[in-house]
Amino acid sequence: MKKMLLVTVFCLMSALPCLAADTPFIVPVDQDGIQRVEIVAGEYFFKPGHIVVKVNMPVELKVRKESLLIPHDIVIKAPDAGITISESLSRKPMTFFFTPGKTGSYPIYCSKKPPFMKSHRDKGMEGVLEVVE
Numbered sequence: 001m002k003k004m005l006l007v008t009v010f011c012l013m014s015a016l017p018c019l020a021a022d023t024p025f026i027v028p029v030d031q032d033g034i035q036r037v038e039i040v041a042g043e044y045f046f047k048p049g050h051i052v053v054k055v056n057m058p059v060e061l062k063v064r065k066e067s068l069l070i071p072h073d074i075v076i077k078a079p080d081a082g083i084t085i086s087e088s089l090s091r092k093p094m095t096f097f098f099t100p101g102k103t104g105s106y107p108i109y110c111s112k113k114p115p116f117m118k119s120h121r122d123k124g125m126e127g128v129l130e131v132v133e
């Protein structure tokens, strides 16, 4: 119980990363049948960090990073679902198109790792792309 309270307080103090990690964002399907979603890469999280898309429907994913100085990238390696993304990010949104061909949960992460330091992924820069029926 006490631990639960601590976690809650921590989440309130740093609302964005906690929400990003815990609240699945169901990507809406636009009238033209495309699922459009925008992700922001911050230190050290993706927001939203858990996105849910429908299988066999096209996705337009826009990603940008928040900070000027710290380099980030986005990696999604799910070749059996037809998704292979690995790109450095900038403050200008970058757009990716793909159509997930298989249901499942696939990790989204930043592969940056400064020398002698923890990787961004280890610092929490990891999310989930969930593909559902």
Ligand SMILES: [Cu+2]
Binding pocket: 071, 072, 073, 110, 111, 112, 120, 125
């Ligand atoms: Cu990063």
